[in-house]
Amino acid sequence: MLGRTIFIDPGRCIGCQACVSACRECDSHRGKSMIHLDYPDEGRTVASLPTVCMHCEDPVAPCAEVCPAEAILITADGVVQEADPTRCIGCANCVNACPFGVPKIDLEAKLQMKCNLCYDRTSYGLAPMCATVCPTGALFYGTVEELQAERPGVDVSTMFAFGDTVVSTGVAMVVSGERRAPVPGGTLNLIEVNGRPTPGNGARA
Amino acid sequence: MSHEYVPLDPSVAPLGTRDFRDAGGLPAAAWRADQTEQTLVPTHCCFCGVQCGMYLRVDGHGKVFGVEPRNHDINRMRLCPKGINAYQQVNHPDRLTAPLMRRSRDEEFREVSWEEALDFTVAEIHRIQAEHGRDAFGMLGGASLFSEKTYLVGKFARVALKTRHVDYNGRLCMVSAAGANKLAFGIDRAGNPFSDMLQTDCLLIAGANVGECFPVLTQYVWGARDRGATLIVVDPRETAVARTADIHVALKSGTDSAFFNAVLHVIVEEGLTDEAFLAEHATGWAEVKATVKEYPPARAAEICGVPEEQIVQVARMFGRAERAMACHARGIEHHTQGVENCLTVINLCAATGNLGRPGAGYGTLTGQGNGQGGREHGQKSDLLPGGRSINDPVHRRQISAIWGIEESELPQAGTSMMEMVWQMQRHEIRGLIGVCNNPFVSLPNYAVVKDGYDKLEFHAQLDFFLSETAANAHVVFPVTTWAEDEGVMANAEARVIKHNKAQEPPAGVRTDTWVMCELARRLGEGGKFAFEGSKDVFDELRRASAGTVIDYYGITYDRLEATGGIVWPCPSLEHPGTPRLFEDGRTYHPDGKVHLQVVEWRPPADPYSDEFPMRLTTGRTVAHFLSGNQTRRLGGLVEQTPRPWVEIHPSHGFRNGEPVRVVTRRGSEVLPALVTEAIRPDHVFVPYHWPYPTAANALTIDALDPRSKIPEYKVCAVRIERAEAIDPVPAPPVPPGREPYPEAQVSRTDPLPPTSPQGRGTAERG
Numbered sequence: 016m017l018g019r020t021i022f023i024d025p026g027r028c029i030g031c032q033a034c035v036s037a038c039r040e041c042d043s044h045r046g047k048s049m050i051h052l053d054y055p056d057e058g059r060t061v062a063s064l065p066t067v068c069m070h071c072e073d074p075v076a077p078c079a080e081v082c083p084a085e086a087i088l089i090t091a092d093g094v095v096q097e098a099d100p101t102r103c104i105g106c107a108n109c110v111n112a113c114p115f116g117v118p119k120i121d122l123e124a125k126l127q128m129k130c131n132l133c134y135d136r137t138s139y140g141l142a143p144m145c146a147t148v149c150p151t152g153a154l155f156y157g158t159v160e161e162l163q164a165e166r167p168g169v170d171v172s173t174m175f176a177f178g179d180t181v182v183s184t185g186v187a188m189v190v191s192g193e194r195r196a197p198v199p200g201g202t203l204n205l206i207e208v209n210g211r212p213t214p215g216n217g218a219r220a
Numbered sequence: 221m222s223h224e225y226v227p228l229d230p231s232v233a234p235l236g237t238r239d240f241r242d243a244g245g246l247p248a249a250a251w252r253a254d255q256t257e258q259t260l261v262p263t264h265c266c267f268c269g270v271q272c273g274m275y276l277r278v279d280g281h282g283k284v285f286g287v288e289p290r291n292h293d294i295n296r297m298r299l300c301p302k303g304i305n306a307y308q309q310v311n312h313p314d315r316l317t318a319p320l321m322r323r324s325r326d327e328e329f330r331e332v333s334w335e336e337a338l339d340f341t342v343a344e345i346h347r348i349q350a351e352h353g354r355d356a357f358g359m360l361g362g363a364s365l366f367s368e369k370t371y372l373v374g375k376f377a378r379v380a381l382k383t384r385h386v387d388y389n390g391r392l393c394m395v396s397a398a399g400a401n402k403l404a405f406g407i408d409r410a411g412n413p414f415s416d417m418l419q420t421d422c423l424l425i426a427g428a429n430v431g432e433c434f435p436v437l438t439q440y441v442w443g444a445r446d447r448g449a450t451l452i453v454v455d456p457r458e459t460a461v462a463r464t465a466d467i468h469v470a471l472k473s474g475t476d477s478a479f480f481n482a483v484l485h486v487i488v489e490e491g492l493t494d495e496a497f498l499a500e501h502a503t504g505w506a507e508v509k510a511t512v513k514e515y516p517p518a519r520a521a522e523i524c525g526v527p528e529e530q531i532v533q534v535a536r537m538f539g540r541a542e543r544a545m546a547c548h549a550r551g552i553e554h555h556t557q558g559v560e561n562c563l564t565v566i567n568l569c570a571a572t573g574n575l576g577r578p579g580a581g582y583g584t585l586t587g588q589g590n591g592q593g594g595r596e597h598g599q600k601s602d603l604l605p606g607g608r609s610i611n612d613p614v615h616r617r618q619i620s621a622i623w624g625i626e627e628s629e630l631p632q633a634g635t636s637m638m639e640m641v642w643q644m645q646r647h648e649i650r651g652l653i654g655v656c657n658n659p660f661v662s663l664p665n666y667a668v669v670k671d672g673y674d675k676l677e678f679h680a681q682l683d684f685f686l687s688e689t690a691a692n693a694h695v696v697f698p699v700t701t702w703a704e705d706e707g708v709m710a711n712a713e714a715r716v717i718k719h720n721k722a723q724e725p726p727a728g729v730r731t732d733t734w735v736m737c738e739l740a741r742r743l744g745e746g747g748k749f750a751f752e753g754s755k756d757v758f759d760e761l762r763r764a765s766a767g768t769v770i771d772y773y774g775i776t777y778d779r780l781e782a783t784g785g786i787v788w789p790c791p792s793l794e795h796p797g798t799p800r801l802f803e804d805g806r807t808y809h810p811d812g813k814v815h816l817q818v819v820e821w822r823p824p825a826d827p828y829s830d831e832f833p834m835r836l837t838t839g840r841t842v843a844h845f846l847s848g849n850q851t852r853r854l855g856g857l858v859e860q861t862p863r864p865w866v867e868i869h870p871s872h873g874f875r876n877g878e879p880v881r882v883v884t885r886r887g888s889e890v891l892p893a894l895v896t897e898a899i900r901p902d903h904v905f906v907p908y909h910w911p912y913p914t915a916a917n918a919l920t921i922d923a924l925d926p927r928s929k930i931p932e933y934k935v936c937a938v939r940i941e942r943a944e945a946i947d948p949v950p951a952p953p954v955p956p957g958r959e960p961y962p963e964a965q966v967s968r969t970d971p972l973p974p975t976s977p978q979g980r981g982t983a984e985r986g
Contacts, residue, residue: 027442029431029460030978031842036304036856040286053983054976058876059897061460061976147289148299150435151442166446 017187018092021067021132021146021154022162022171024189028153030054030063034145041144042135049097049130050145051116065154067145068117068130069175070095070185077182078109078118078129086127093185094134098127114177132186159187179215260288261722264709265303266364266702267845269586270294270414270436271711272303273784276310276703276722284310284703284723293784294414294711300435301843305854309701310723313961314685314853314954316698317728323694325674328956334730337695341653342742344678344694345381348651355631358385358640358649362656363393363594364846365732366707366719368757370590371605371764372736372749373655374598379623379748380740384631385649387601389657390594391637393550395928396558397584398595403559404566404815405801406808407769408607409592409714410583411575412545413787413799417444419579422541424452424534426476426565427551427934428585431460432842432978434549434712437585450537454479455551456837457867457905458898460978467533470900471524473837474935476552478821480564482520483535484512484571492539494573501805502570504816511818512567523821525902539572543579550587550839554934558925560819570814576802586712588846593710596770597761601634605761606768622764624748636929638663638922644672651678653739655732660688661847661911664920664931665886670912682732687849688911691953699732700725707754708780710788713799716775717785733757766791769808824935825923826885832937834902836884838916839934841907842978848909852952855964860980863949864914865973866891867898867905868940877972881943882906884936887918890943894973904938907977913947946971 030052038048051066071077076095079087086102087109089095098109098118105125109118118129133143141147146156155162159171171187212218257280265272273292276284287307289297309315319337320329348357359381361373370388377386401408417423417440430437441461445451453462454469454476462468471479487493488509498505521528538544546569552561566582574580586592597605598619605622608615610633620627635643641663643649652673663669673679673692681690682697690696704725710716725731730738733751740749751757755777766773774790775797786797806812826832843860844851851857866880874880874893881890882904891906891914899905908916921936949968951960967985975981 026464027438029435029438029842030976031300031431031435031460032860032979033299033301033304033435035860035982036301037299039856040304048982051982053981054978057975057981058870058895060458060463061896061898061978062463063460063976063978063981144289147297148304150298150300151431151438165443 017159017171017173017185019156019158020070021143021156021186022159022189023065023067023186024153024155025062025064026189027151028063028065029151030061031150033148033150034065034154037144037148038130041133044128047121047128049119049128065145066115066117067154067186068095068132069115070132071114071182072173072185073183077112077114081108081112083108090134094132095129096134097129097131100126103127114175114182162189178213258286261720262290263703263720263722264292264717265299265589266306267302267589268434269588269591269712270434271589271709271715271717272299272436274299274303276307278722282723294715294717295436296439298436298439301857301860302845302851305851305856307703308854309684309850310703311726312685312853314952314958315726315729316684316686316696316955317726319698320686320696320955321694325692325694329696331955337697338738338742341678341680341695342739344651345743348678352650354382355384356649357381357383357651358634359383360637360640360652360654360657360659361386361388361594361599363388363390363588363591365590365594365656366702366705366709366754367590367593367597367716368707368754368761369655369732370594370599371597371761372733372751372757374605375623376736376740376749378631379625380743380745382629382631384634385601385640385643386599386634387637387640388594388599389637389659389662390588390591390600391929392662392931392933393587394553394584394591394595396553396555396925396930397548397562399559399928400562400566401584403817404563404570404807407801408595409801410712411801412581412583413713413715414440416579416581416800417441417545418447420444420449420541420543420545421579422450422452422538422544424454424538424544424546425461426454426546426548427553428547428549429455429457429459429461429551429839430585433587433840434585435842450541452534452537456900456903463898467530467537469526469530469534471526472900473835473903474555474824475524475821476555476561477557477564477819478515478520478523479526479531480561480568481512481515481819481821482517482531483538484508484564484568485515486517486532486535487539487568487571488512490535490539492535493571497573498571501575501812502814502816503811504818505571507818508567508571508816511820515821525900538568543577544569544572544574545580546574546582547585549585551934553584554930554932556825556923556925556932557819557822558930559927560817563817564819566814567816567819570816575814576800576805578800581800583712590709592712592714593708593716596710597765601636606765607770608768619764622760636924638924638931639929641669641672644675647675650676652676652680654679654681654689654693656682658687658689658847658849660692661849661909661915661917663922664917664933665922666912666915666918667887668922682735683849684729685849685853686953686955687847688953697735698729699735700729704729705731705733705754708758708775711785713787715785715787715799716772716780718777718780825932826921826936828937832883832885832939834904834938834940836882836919836936836938837903837905837934838908838920839905840909844907844909846909848911849952852909853961853964855966858964859967859985861974862967862970862980864891864907864910864916865894866940867894867896867977869899869901870895870897871901872940879943879946881941882919882938883941884919884921884938886921889913889915889918890945890947892946892971892973894977904940908933910949914949
């Protein structure tokens with residue numbers, strides 16, 4: 016059940032990076048942006064894609080699961096917080112575990128950095144800075160009903176398929192009304208890991 | 221145990237609370253509890269013609285330190301990256317805080333007192349005007365100034381300097397649209413508010429990279445499409461908005477009028493015209509109809525380099541829409557037939573009856589923050605306040621009476637900005653005061669501009685950063701940023717909004733208003749410039765505009781503060797303003813009709829040859845603004861887009877990042893290639909925000925539209941060659957003994973092009 020959360024609609028994104036600049040303004044990490052902004056079709060089109068933390072619900076926060084220092088905490092509202100700096104050892108396990116490539120490591124500080132859905136702002140009743148300023152609504156903060164009131168005919172998905180693994184998330188992706196299937200993830204189709212076939216590619220049941 | 225008293229500064233976290241968690245990831249000692257001390261000052265962005273509302277965050281010490289989104293009617297909390305970073309200019313280490321002066325360009329600048337700088341300036345004005353006549357001293361204003369200051373530029377030039385030579389940088393921006401609007405409608409502004417886009421059935425955007433130049437307008441474009449509107453984009457490049465349009469017409473730059481004539485040809489052929497509207501509300505239709513008959517799609521397809529079917533598709537989509545809207549920007553205006561290009565779009569709207577209704581209309585998207593207001597109140601060479609003509613004896617008498625001078629004392633019309641540079645080359649203009657402009661980056665054909673300015677015997681410039689142009693001057697006056705003074709601007713909708721003062725200027729800095737009034741006083745005209753501040757000027761401006769088409773009389777600071785802005789004409793204090801024009805079917809011509817104008821396509825000024833076979837077009841990128849004097853100093857924006865590039869199609873065989881020499885008849889420079897299929901193979905694109913030797917405007921042609929005098933920035937003949945090494949981007953100028961703020965300049969030396977025209981992706985940063 017989605018409450019107030021971020022909805023991402025890459026089809027609307029103009030790649031202006033207002034979200035990147037806005038994230039940098041946050042009082043909890045001024046000068047550092049947690050947003051990823053990619054131009055995935057480089058050389059062909061100017062298409063662009065913002066990525067914020069998806070706040071994985073099932074499996075719950077792979078980044079937190081692999082953290083050897085138990086530094087990544089999840090609040091009762093499902094928000095996966097950035098690594099607690101008093102615990103984080105900067106090992107980058109979370110970077111490798113995240114299916115969406117979200118966490119970054121500040122090499123100088125040896126600390127992880129990650130979007131926490133602007134916890135400092137949402138707890139004041141403010142929307143996250145990125146989704147507040149986004150000129151196009153490619154990043155939208157609110158409820159799914161508010162989104163659909165503004166954009167008739169759209170639907171959202173919180174299911175992402177990486178090979179056979181489906182991850183469900185607390186942040187949603189806008190999809191067309193006809194499509195409710197999981198959004199295909201961007202990973203390679205792994206057929207073999209350490210010399211052993213993966214499920215669906217000849218692995219024994 | 222000895223007691224150690226801790227000084228309690230409420231904005232600094234006390235010792236003992238300085239653990240890392242409380243500091244939220246910043247080093248605890250550097251953390252300041254600003255959030256509890258701040259004041260939010262409602263104002264607007266200093267940059268483009270959208271004029272988004274924003275709050276400036278002011279700390280307990282009265283200093284601007286951040287920005288907070290503001291739910292203003294124009295932007296609904298949205299901001300682009302320029303707007304978010306804008307506040308960083310206010311307390312920027314590169315700010316000018318003392319007048320700079322030198323007696324000749326061989327000397328270095330030295331910091332002097334205001335007294336000395338003003339004395340020298342006034343002495344030079346007297347000397348030049350005594351030796352060579354009053355018109356030998358000129359003045360150039362800018363359209364990022366508040367309207368009050370633009371009014372003062374015009375009044376100062378004519379009343380204090382008593383010169384005819386005054387113009388402004390809006391001459392490089394929206395004068396073509398202004399010319400077309402005046403010819404067709406008798407009023408110079410967009411016909412419809414932005415929000416009308418949400419009610420349209422078909423939106424046509426011609427020559428406007430909305431996603432990069434007016435990012436916050438995209439919400440209206442996407443909102444229109446959410447409600448079922450179709451979208452047509454006319455642009456040689458596949459921009460972010462063109463990418464998803466229903467039809468993207470990637471025509472050759474410099475062929476717009478042929479295209480729009482052909483679209484109108486099809487609309488006539490297919491019976492999609494609104495003959496009732498034309499009969500009742502337009503003149504000249506028979507002539508226009510006869511002209512477009514000569515532009516069948518096959519002919520235009522040949523000229524424009526687009527498929528014939530596309531012209532038919534556009535005509536049907538636009539012509540069949542119940543309500544259609546057309547917007548354009550510099551893409552069709554920056555041409556030697558810029559006025560005519562705009563007229564062909566007006567013809568299209570009028571012929572289909574799309575004027576003066578919700579969701580049906582027409583408008584130009586002004587580029588500069590006060591692009592609209594800056595052209596209304598008399599800093600243009602041929603205009604007086606209220607859009608009055610300086611050639612009209614009645615208008616001259618009216619303004620002379622308000623200014624308290626004899627009509628015979630009021631100078632005649634001057635020349636346009638580029639023409640003034642040519643006059644500097646010929647020593648016809650020997651002295652100049654520039655306010656709020658940076659022609660060394662923004663005017664075309666840099667070699668000519670540099671030569672013209674170098675020939676000036678005296679040049680003073682007002683700015684808050686040392687621009688490339690100011691760095692070449694004799695005197696530089698340090699003035700306020702937009703956040704240190706109050707005043708109004710009119711956005712692209714002609715909505716007048718008020719900017720509020722958020723902090724006191726740094727010591728040593730004065731307002732432009734103060735500088736102009738003080739110079740006027742020293743020139744013996746102080747009585748006519750007894751203004752305490754913007755509000756006094758605005759009250760005179762209101763009176764000076766009363767009764768004209770551009771009527772501000774009913775707009776007051778109090779009303780602006782109580783509303784989200786008021787759209788002129790607003791003739792009385794009770795008048796609600798006029799967001800949409802022509803609702804009663806009448807234009808502002810005496811006959812109330814739309815005056816349709818015949819347009820024949822003409823090729824661009826710079827001829828193609830075997831030596832220069834391709835087309836160079838120039839424009840903006842989202843992270844930078846105009847001449848870049850502001851944005852090239854803001855770290856986040858430099859990091860997003862550190863340097864210019866040349867955008868070329870893969871068919872030319874260059875690899876991404878390879879050095880490419882771009883050669884025109886006026887200059888050549890080496891830029892890294894951004895290889896992309898999103899541009900026509902016969903075009904290259906260079907963004908223009910950087911100075912020589914990486915200036916797009918060292919390549920562009922100083923050919924002007926005969927009517928609007930706008931330079932042809934958007935097309936010239938070019939060739940590309942392989943090269944060895946790219947030209948480095950110079951650091952922004954600073955006064956002697958200082959260096960540009962190093963933290964903001966870290967990325968400037970990156971030799972690579974950005975990932976995409978919008979900037980470097982976050983993964984591509986060092």
